[in-house]
Amino acid sequence: MDGNGRWATLQGKSRIEGHRRGKTSVRVIVEMSRKLRIPYLTLFAFSTENWLRPHDEVYALMGLLETYLIAEQPKMMRYGIRLQAVGDRDRLPANVRRTLEDVIELTRDNNRMTVVLALSYSGRDEVVRMANKIARKIGDGELQPGDIDEEIVSNHMDTPDVPDPDLLIRTSGEMRISNFYLWQIAYSELYVTPTLWPDFREREYHQALMEFQRRRRRFGRTDEQASEPARLNAGSGGSES
Ligand code: IPE
Numbered sequence: 336m337d338g339n340g341r342w343a344t345l346q347g348k349s350r351i352e353g354h355r356r357g358k359t360s361v362r363v364i365v366e367m368s369r370k371l372r373i374p375y376l377t378l379f380a381f382s383t384e385n386w387l388r389p390h391d392e393v394y395a396l397m398g399l400l401e402t403y404l405i406a407e408q409p410k411m412m413r414y415g416i417r418l419q420a421v422g423d424r425d426r427l428p429a430n431v432r433r434t435l436e437d438v439i440e441l442t443r444d445n446n447r448m449t450v451v452l453a454l455s456y457s458g459r460d461e462v463v464r465m466a467n468k469i470a471r472k473i474g475d476g477e478l479q480p481g482d483i484d485e486e487i488v489s490n491h492m493d494t495p496d497v498p499d500p501d502l503l504i505r506t507s508g509e510m511r512i513s514n515f516y517l518w519q520i521a522y523s524e525l526y527v528t529p530t531l532w533p534d535f536r537e538r539e540y541h542q543a544l545m546e547f548q549r550r551r552r553r554f555g556r557t558d559e560q561a562s563e564p565a566r567l568n569a570g571s572g573g574s575e576s
């Protein structure tokens with residue numbers, strides 16, 4: 336979710352106004368995903384590197400996150416949305432962390448949709464934490480070095496029960512991954528739009544999904560082998576279009 340600051344500058348507003356409007360985009364995109372029965376949605380909300388921003392901006396973002404979690408909690412329960420988080424939670428302010436953990440706990444048995452918030456997250460940081468978890472198990476004799484395969488690695492990432500994303504959308508036109516999921520996006524379709532996140536709403540999301548449907552996913556095989564058009568592989572889906 337990129338471009339909140341640029342949106343604000345273009346409007347002659349403070350960066351925080353941009354984040355506030357970006358929060359409305361989050362609400363719209365979660366709601367639309369739910370209606371389309373997209374089973375998993377990950378939102379990259381705050382990176383490890385974002386801690387380096389001015390204190391006021393970090394503080395405002397943490398406040399927006401907390402009010403978002405509190406305000407959306409009833410809707411998550413009503414619609415069966417399970418909340419998960421990836422990232423280094425220990426760095427979050429205590430109140431935000433508590434609220435986050437409360438909502439994760441409250442929604443843990445919901446099973447219609449999973450929303451993953453990437454908070455204080457970076458892809459490399461997650462890889463390092465995964466390596467440490469595996470190393471500890473080897474140290475304890477729970478795992479042998481020769482046991483390590485792709486499945487073991489996947490199972491030691493932050494959300495072992497969330498499938499790899501089919502589609503990665505990046506707003507604001509930057510052609511880079513910026514330390515988001517690294518391991519998980521090996522075969523994700525990439526979609527970059529110049530639209531700034533605060534302007535990314537129904538129409539833009541719909542366009543991205545339509546573009547995704549036109550992609551041919553070969554997963555390394557030939558065109559003939561992969562004659563099926565792109566499909567969401569994550570769940571039973573059943574989206575309308
Ligand atoms: C994305 O918008 C939101 C967060 C990182 C929290 P930015 O704040 O990065 O917006 P730009 O890149 O300055 O436009």
Ligand code: MG
Binds near residue numbers: 337338339
């Ligand atoms: Mg940015």
